[in-house]
Structure formats: structure tokens, C-alpha cells
Amino acid sequence: MHLLVIDWWLILEKSLLIFGIIGLSFFIAMYTTYAERKVAAWLQDRRGPNRAGPFGIFQPLADGGKLFFKEEIIPLASNKPLFILGPALAMITALLTSTVIPWATPFITKGGDVIAMQVADVDMGILLVFSIVSVGVYGIMIGGWASNNKFSLMAAIRGASQMVSYELPMGLALIAVLFMTGSLKMSEIVGNQIENGWHIIYQPLGFIIFFVCALAECNRTPFDLPEAENELNFGYHQEYSSMKLGFYLFAEYINMFISSAVMATLYFGGYDIPFVNEASWGLNSFWMTVISFSVLMAKISFFLFVFLWIRWTIPRFRYDQLMNLGWKKLIPLALLNMIITAAVILLLKK
Amino acid sequence: MTITITQILFWILSVAALFSALMVITSKNPVHSVLWLIATFFSISGHYILLSAQFLAVVNIIVYAGAIMVLFLFVIMLMNLNRETEPQKNRWIKMAGAIAGGCLLLVLVASLKNVESASTIEDVKGGDVGFIKRLGKELFSTYVVPFEISSILFLSAMVGAVVIGKKE
Amino acid sequence: MSVQLTNRAKQVDRKPMTFLESIYLWNIMKGMAITISHLFRKKATINYPEQTRSVSKVWRGLHVLNRDAEGRENCTACGLCAVACPAEAITMEAAERLPGEEHLYREEKYAAKYEINMLRCIFCGLCEEACPKDAIYLSQTIAPSNYARKGFIYKKGDLLIPHPVNEPEAYQKALGEKADNNKIKKEPTIPETA
């Protein structure tokens, strides 16, 4: 019996990447809370937080510190293990989704080794994202149920039915993209866009459906019914305090970040730099990686801004409106989009 | 004898699957049962990945953990079932059930004795039968008719559920 | 028949929405164009404690009970301010000055208790106009907030201006633009409304 044969370099490389991405997710989530407040203020002709540090840039740190030092309350009537499991699940599922996203062009070392800027380029790629998103419902449901509060439970059930309903049009919109690429691998989806142009050109309707569904999946306004303050007090995290509440809130922002990244990858060419042929620049691979990464981040920031912009423009939907929109409007539209895409692809093949 | 990562993972996942399956039938609280069943499905998905059936692993999570179990959880939460409302069987019946199940397991495992157990499953190059491209091709060529029929089954199940669940 | 007040009245349209309308996309775009235009507008708010909005010279803020140059209280508890007050915010109790208190009160009678309920006060300044002794005036300070109703009932101690001899710096600070204010008041002015 001898020790396991393990490629330690691979493990080192991947764990560096994983920790980098997790750190990045936390950082972006923190500053999205700041951006949320700033954008809200600007859209309402206000100034927003500007006390902590210059322009208030330390505001998220102050918020985080506050959440950390708040008293941790676990209601007596709650189901304790599940009460703790809820936010943990929400956070885990939010962070897991980032595994299959290609963050930049592969980095080639001097020795000629190729280091992919992607944790796992697995065969089922985007399907994996879907499976994790579908599990993400449990964070909300368990938390809401374990609080033993009828408002929390109502919110949790709303949130779950909303997320399950909007997964359908999201998947259908995605299928049209998969028709075009012929692969579920994220790297191949990006590669196809670099060759043939971004999918947004061919799939504007599909993108809009996907975007609306992403809003619903992240529980963002206009679909933030699980957190409807004025109907359900505070939603599924009503009984939570301190860092558990922080986990729920953070998970929402990480979800926003990851869904922006997924949208950028699926429809906006991922790390592709628009309008130029970057291969002709002859840059070394390190700088290519850096540039393509920042291009992806720019696209993600744009989507995050749109998320915030929508939040401060559109009022919350009513629950029946939400369900009507999902089942009666988006699913037929997504089916139509899928069929048209399939027909056009068949015609072009002939 | 060498121990590979696959073997270690097999044992971990097997123990996890059996433990959580046992917890499903022994938990008093139905919500706990549902959550343990989800854990079972996750470990079975892990087994699928070990058997390089990636597509089935993901479909298992999406369909079972992401849709079916959400439905179960939904129903249990809406009915407000908990430890107190849980109907309990008589202790003797429980014991009889456990013994009957154990006997079944014993008989089935004993019947394995006569089977040649030379067959093994190893990871081989090109063993990508569970990959999405291969399965997809097979599904949409050889099995396209059952596939379409299953979609009709789905539709009828949906209609049936709505009709049953509708209040008169 | 209804009376038409403005030309902006719009007939309510209760037609069922068409499919395109019911996905709300166009209306959402319109709304988003409105909000994005606000991004580039001038901000309506200011950084308050550092920056304050300028107020006019005659703007009326918190009340101050005045002292004369030697630090004696001007108020004689005549009650004219309480009578003049339309919100009935002022209450007072008079007391007679005892021998040896000449350095505290300017005249023989003084206000032993003087309270203004800031929740009732409407900052109209009639008390200032009614006062024959120039004892009360309205400063340029904004009334601060408080957690309890009790905190809004300002006692004499809260209202009195600092002693000009003992605490000259605080006195000058509290005086603020009062010097100019008084100048304006002393000039003969014609009231706008008769």
C-alpha cells in the first residue's frame, strides 16, 4: 500500500483559483451593497453614504463590522440545526455557481503549461449552474421554515415557488443558445462567440427572457416578493440577526454577481474583447489574461448596475402578476424563441 | 494493494448514502426526513460522477433535489406537519418491518453468492458513455419515440395534478 | 358633469392589455429612461452638518432669553409673550426679586419658571414682538431633535443666553447674528401687512 498519487501542482493551482474567486465574490458582493446605496441615492437625487472614508468607500466594512458585533439571536421556538443550516446553504450554493465560469483567457507559463482561468471546465458546464441554482431554493425554504414564523414561512414558500417557476423559462431561453453552440461547456460557449459574434446579436429575445428570469432567481426587484417588507414584515430572514442575516444578504449579492457573470458569458462573449482581434496584438499571455479578465469584470459591472438601476425604477410585482408573467408570458415566448432558433439553424444547414 | 481516490470516495459516499437513507426512515420530523433524503440523492449523484455518468448526476440533482424534493418540502410545510402530528406505528409492527426488510436484504445479498464477481468497473480512456454528447445522440436517435411519449406523460401528469388539486 | 380644473386630466383607459403591453417591456424602458436621467442631475441634498443652507436674516429659530450687558436677566415675567403666543406654548411663573439679587435680575420682578413647549411652538415670532423688555428673541438655531417628549419642553436653563461677563466667549457665540438682528429691529420698519 503506497500513498495516493496526486498531482499537487494541479491542486495548488485550483485551490489558488478557488480562493481567488471566493475572495473576489466577497469583495464584489461587499461593494455591490455600497453601489446599491450609492446608485439608489443618485437615482433619487441624493448623495448616498459618504461618511466612512472618502466618498464613503469604507461603508461596506462598517456594515460588515456592525453585522459581526450584533447580538446573535436564535428564537426559542425555532428548529435550531435547520435555523443554522439555512444561511449556510444559501451561502454555499451562491459560491458554488462560480466553478464553471471561465474568468479569462488561459494563462501560459514560461514552461509552456496552460493554466485555465476556470475552476472546472466540466462536460455539463451550464447544466451544473442550473443544478446548483435549483438547490439554492433550500437555503430560503429551510431558513424560512426553521424560523417558526408564519411570515417567514409565507415568504419562503413564495420564494421557492417563484424560483422553481422561473427556472423553466430560463432553461428554455438557454436551450436556444445551446442550439447555436452545440455544447454545454462554458469554454466552448465563449469560443463560439469569439468566432461567430456574441449571442446577444442572434438571441435578443432569449437574452431578455434570461435576464428577467435571472432577476427572479436572485429575488431582486421587481420580483423580490420573498422579502416584501410591507406585506411580510421582512421576508424569510425576518428572525435572523447578526452574521446569519449577513449571510443571507451577502448570498443575494453574490448571486447577483454570479448571474451577471453567467449572462456575460452566455450572451456577451465572456472575456472576449469586442470589436478587436486581440490575437493580433502579440501581447504575452499574462497581460492577455489580465486584460480579458478586466473586460469580463467590466461586463459584469455593467450588469450589476442594470440590476440596481432596475431595482430603483420598477415597483414590486403582485404575486399573481409574477406567476402570470412567468407561466403565461415568458414560457410561451421562450418556446417560440427556441423553435425559431431551431428552424433557422436547420434552414442554414441545408 | 493500492487505494485510489475513487475507492476512498466510493466508501465515503456509500457511508453517507446509507446513513442519510437510514435517517430518512428514522427521523420523527417529516421535514428532517425530506432533508436527509436530499442528502441521499446528493451522495447517489456523487456515485454517478464516480461512474462517469455526469449527465445523470446533474439531472439527478436538478430533477430530484431541485424539483421533486422541493415539492415534497412544499407540501409538508403547507400541511404544517411536524414531530407532534407525525403518526407513529406500534413498536412491534416497526420491529417486524425492520426484520422483514433485513431478511429481504439478506436473501438478495445471499443470492449474489452464486454470481461470478469478476466484473469490475474501472475508469478507462474513452469511457465517456455517460457524457452528454453520447447520451444525447443516443436519446434523440434510437430512443426518440419514448422521449416524445415521456413528454406527453409529463403533460398529462401536469393536467392531472391540476385537475386533482383544483377546488370544486 | 364635472368641472374641468386643469387641462391635464386624462380619461382612464380600462381596456385589457394586449400581449405586448402585458409583458411591460416598453413601459419598463420608459421608466428606466426617467430614472437614469436623474443620475446626471444636480443632487437635491447637501452634506448637512458641514454645509448648511443659507437662511434669510429674518428666519426664526430656537428661542433665547436675553440678558443685559451686566448679565442680568431682562425678563420681568409680565406674561405678554404668553398672551401673544397663538400656540399657547409659553408658561411662566413670576417671583419677586429679593434684596441681594440685583445682580441677577434687572427689575423687581422676574420669571422663576419659564417654559416653552417646542412641540407646540410654531416659531411665529409673536413673543419676540410682544416683549416690551427685549427679553426673548428667536435665534438662528434649528431646534434639535429629541427622543422623548419631555426633552422638547425647554426650561429657563435651556433658554437663557450664557452670562456675558462670566462666559464671554459662549455669550458671543450664542449672540450670533443677534446684534445685526437687533439693529434691523430697531430701525423703524413699516409692517408689510397693516
Next chain:
Amino acid sequence: MPITHYIILSLALFSIGIVGVLTRRNAIIIFMCIELMLNAVNLLLVAFSKMHNYAAIKAAADQKLPITEAILNTGSEGQIFVFFIMVVAAAEVTVGLAIIVMMYRNIHSVDVNFLNRLKH
């Protein structure tokens, strides 16, 4: 891994499912145990599929035959069967849960012992 390991694992899961069906009175839990049994069978099918695939490729390699698409595809039927089992399970759950909800509405219980009213 020897195939027997997988067989025993799925048998154990299946038996746990059966014990659950025999010992619980909550209709929803019984339903869940049936799902567990289905999953045990699924696991077995996938294991067999992989075994056949491996055996076919190995046999072809041993006999120095060219590895064709058909050989690479051996065993995929098992996985497609699992796929269909999942489809049927999903359909079954929707209808089954609808029935349980209806039953709960009528008798305010999910206890299967009360269900013998169906007899009369």
C-alpha cells in the same frame, strides 16, 4: 471497484426504502421511501451500464479490434433507462402529491391508516 460493491450498496438502499414503507404511517414519507427505492435501482442501472461499457472496450482492446462508436456506446441504454425512470418518477410525484394534498383536505391527516376508508 468490483461490481458487487455497487450491487450491495443499492440492495441496502432498496431494503432501507422497503423498511421505511413498512414502518411509517405518514403517506408522504412512504412516498419518499418509494423514491429512495427508485434511486437505488437507478444506481444499479448506472453501475451495470458502466460495467458493460468497460467490458466491451476492454474486450475490443484485448482482441486488438478497432474501437468503434458502437463499442463506445455499449451500456448507454442503461443510462437512458435511468433518464426515463427519472421522468416517470417526476410525473408520478406530481400526481401522487396532488392526491395526498386532496386526501389531507378531506380527512385532515396524512396517516395511511385512515385511508382504509377507500374500501367502503
